[in-house]
Amino acid sequence: MSSDNELFRGRFDNVPDRKPIxxxxxxxxxxxxxxxxxxxxxxxxxxxxxxxxxxxxxxxxxxxxxxxxxxxxxxxxxxxxxxxxxxxxxxxxxxxxxxxxxxxxxxxxxRSLPNRITSDLLNKLKEIVSVDQPSSLIDKAYVLDDNFIESVYVLRPIDPEKREEWKIMEKDLTTILRRASDICLENKTITQSERNEFHISxxxxxxxxxxxxxxxxxxxxxxxxxxxxxxxxxxxxxxxxxxxxxxxxxxxxxxxxxxxxxxxxxxxxxxxxx
CATH class of the missing domain: 3.40.50 (Rossmann fold)
Known part of the structure; x- marks a missing residue:
């Protein structure tokens, strides 16, 4: 069956790539x-x-x-x-x-904060953060999204009226998560690529x-x-x-x-x- 017929039948799993033009x-x-x-x-x-x-x-x-x-x-x-x-x-x-x-x-x-963090990774980070301080800032910024196959936390949208407040919060949250990711990597509980998500630009x-x-x-x-x-x-x-x-x-x-x-x-x- 041709790819066009497949498309007409609502089947999109074998759609060929568009040719570069x-x-x-x-x-x-x-x-x-x-x-x-x-x-x-x-x-x-x-x-x-x-x-x-x-x-x-x-x-x-x-x-x-x-x-x-x-x-x-x-x-x-x-x-x-x-x-x-x-x-x-x-x-x-x-x-x-x-x-x-x-x-x-x-x-x-x-260097932006990850807009999505898996539940497993976030819990590992929160375990490190909770040793020194409450993880309430993380909970305030990230919310569980059940629309993904894997349990994922996503950054809450920024209120346009509170962008300056978000900038302050983002700076503090970035510092917390980078430090936690470094410790997790040292403890070998996360991978290098997972750690890099909090550090690279x-x-x-x-x-x-x-x-x-x-x-x-x-x-x-x-x-x-x-x-x-x-x-x-x-x-x-x-x-x-x-x-x-x-x-x-x-x-x-x-x-x-x-x-x-x-x-x-x-x-x-x-x-x-x-």
């Missing part, structure tokens, strides 16, 4: 420190690529820069990371050629996913590393906007850069200094 790239970058680069891409580079793809190959060129496209409601219901990763997957699946462009400098990027998650999606052909990814030569001579306020200043994020940034340099072809890696 465009060049579709996902821009993975940190936000505030790469605005100039992303503006240049939109104003000067993308129009030329669009014309080139149409004139030479008669195919459309598309790009996804989620740093511009995520709305407040996505932040309020904590779906930002899921939206970014879903769009990245689409680009990797549908692009005929390059599908991910990475822009990195001296910032590691926003959204940008790093995008890069890791792109590397996995392109495991067979890393030629489909391109990276740009910007190095600010006088970064240490900048005043503290400006430096804080352009670079992470704590040791943990510096280590994590170097790790993700090393991962990129190790896996991408040398000709797909570019470094520029400003």
């Amino acid at each position: 465009s060049v579709r790239i996902f821009i993975s970058s940190t936000f505030a420190d790469t605005i100039e680069e992303r503006n240049v891409l939109m104003e000067n580079i993308y129009p030329k690529l669009r014309d080139y793809c149409l004139q030479i190959y008669n195919i459309p060129f598309q790009y996804s820069d989620m740093r511009w496209g995520v709305q407040d409601h996505a932040s309020d219901d904590h779906s930002t990371v899921d939206l970014c990763l879903q769009e990245l997957d689409q680009c990797c699946r549908l692009s005929l050629a390059t599908n991910c462009v990475i822009l990195l400098s001296h910032r590691y990027g926003w 959204v940008t790093a998650k995008e890069i890791i996913r792109a590397l996995e999606n392109n495991a067979i052909d890393h030629q489909r990814m391109v990276s740009f590393f910007r190095e600010i030569e006088d970064i240490d001579q900048l005043d503290a306020r400006l430096k804080s906007k352009l670079a992470d200043t704590d040791n943990e994020t510096e280590v994590l940034l170097n790790e993700i850069k090393s991962n990129i340099r190790e896996k991408l072809p040398r000709e797909n890696q570019f470094t520029y200094r400003v």
Whole structure:
């Protein structure tokens, strides 16, 4: 039976992938420190690529820069990371050629709380937290969702009228969960990947996913590393906007850069200094 007939019968388990008919790239970058680069891409580079793809190959060129496209409601219901990763997957699946462009400098990027935590993992974290303090903050932030096959706790949506209150709560909760995840890993009650969910940035998650999606052909990814030569001579306020200043994020940034340099072809890696 043809796939079309299967669809008409309401059977979606063997639906074939759509054939790539465009060049579709996902821009993975940190936000505030790469605005100039992303503006240049939109104003000067993308129009030329669009014309080139149409004139030479008669195919459309598309790009996804989620740093511009995520709305407040996505932040309020904590779906930002899921939206970014879903769009990245689409680009990797549908692009005929390059599908991910990475822009990195001296910032590691926003490290969000997981919007979903399995019941088993959350209970392990709460056991650690309860040793020193009540776990009421966790209970206030996460609520059981019975819509998943596995028991899962999800972050409660943010009340738009209480975003400032949420920012304070998020900061405290992040500190608590990161510490608990570190202790759980030391105790070997959780895996490294489970621990990483509380530590790595959204940008790093995008890069890791792109590397996995392109495991067979890393030629489909391109990276740009910007190095600010006088970064240490900048005043503290400006430096804080352009670079992470704590040791943990510096280590994590170097790790993700090393991962990129190790896996991408040398000709797909570019470094520029400003």
